[in-house]
Amino acid sequence: xxxxxxxxxxxxxxxxxxxxxxxxxxxxxxxxxxxxxxxxxxxxxxxxxxxxxxxxxxxxxxxxxxxxxxxxxxxxxxxxxxxxxxxxxxxxxxxxxxxxxxxxxxxxxxxxx
Amino acid sequence: xxxxxxxxxxxxxxxxxxxxxxxxxxxxxxxxxxxxxxxxxxxxxxxxxxxxxxxxxxxxxxxxxxxxxxxxxxxxxxxxxxxxxxxxxxxxxxxxxxxxxxxxxxxxxxxxx
Numbered sequence: 001x002x003x004x005x006x007x008x009x010x011x012x013x014x015x016x017x018x019x020x021x022x023x024x025x026x027x028x029x030x031x032x033x034x035x036x037x038x039x040x041x042x043x044x045x046x047x048x049x050x051x052x053x054x055x056x057x058x059x060x061x062x063x064x065x066x067x068x069x070x071x072x073x074x075x076x077x078x079x080x081x082x083x084x085x086x087x088x089x090x091x092x093x094x095x096x097x098x099x100x101x102x103x104x105x106x107x108x109x110x111x112x113x
Numbered sequence: 114x115x116x117x118x119x120x121x122x123x124x125x126x127x128x129x130x131x132x133x134x135x136x137x138x139x140x141x142x143x144x145x146x147x148x149x150x151x152x153x154x155x156x157x158x159x160x161x162x163x164x165x166x167x168x169x170x171x172x173x174x175x176x177x178x179x180x181x182x183x184x185x186x187x188x189x190x191x192x193x194x195x196x197x198x199x200x201x202x203x204x205x206x207x208x209x210x211x212x213x214x215x216x217x218x219x220x221x222x223x224x225x226x
Binding site: 004032036042043044045046049051089091093099100101102103104105106 | 116117146153154158161169204212215217218220
């Protein structure tokens with residue numbers, strides 16, 4: 001079945017450090033891929049998405065590239081801020097599916113000043 | 114534009130009691146999802162509605178969980194009787210028909226003692 005695997009957290013970085021959160025997936029067909037973020041005390045919100053191979057999603061300085069050959073969608077940011085501290089979820093929505101999202105387990109990012 | 118509304122935000126009950134959660138999706142969103150998010154895990158789909166019809170309830174524990182969306186707008190999720198393992202955050206999300214981006218509510222945090 002379809003699944004998403006994220007790197008274990010928590011990830012602790014100093015402000016202005018480079019961030020990578022790894023995400024790999026298993027899916028039939030051609031899924032769309034998403035990164036959702038959950039800030040403390042808030043609901044999940046879409047950070048970025050990519051709908052086909054080699055697409056790059058980007059938002060708020062975050063980027064992720066849809067790599068079909070490695071079935072990956074790693075999240076990157078060149079310089080993190082304290083305000084980026086949150087839980088990040090990688091997810092997929094399979095083609096031909098009802099649209100439901102399958103999530104990874106989440107990765108907690110803590111950025112220290 | 115108002116977001117997805119959920120209530121209550123928090124609920125504490127004893128095992129074997131019943132509980133109900135309410136969700137009001139974004140106006141005009143035909144598709145509504147209920148997810149269960151257990152601590153330390155990603156959200157898992159419980160049930161998906163398209164207007165007032167069920168699209169996918171394959172992961173819903175039907176012996177104790179039920180959900181309805183009678184008029185195709187707001188929805189109620191019920192647990193009866195609750196078990197300790199039902200302690201989780203229950204998330205409601207909505208999207209336009211055929212849309213890929215799901216908009217999440219703040220969630221209801223349930224603790225079963």
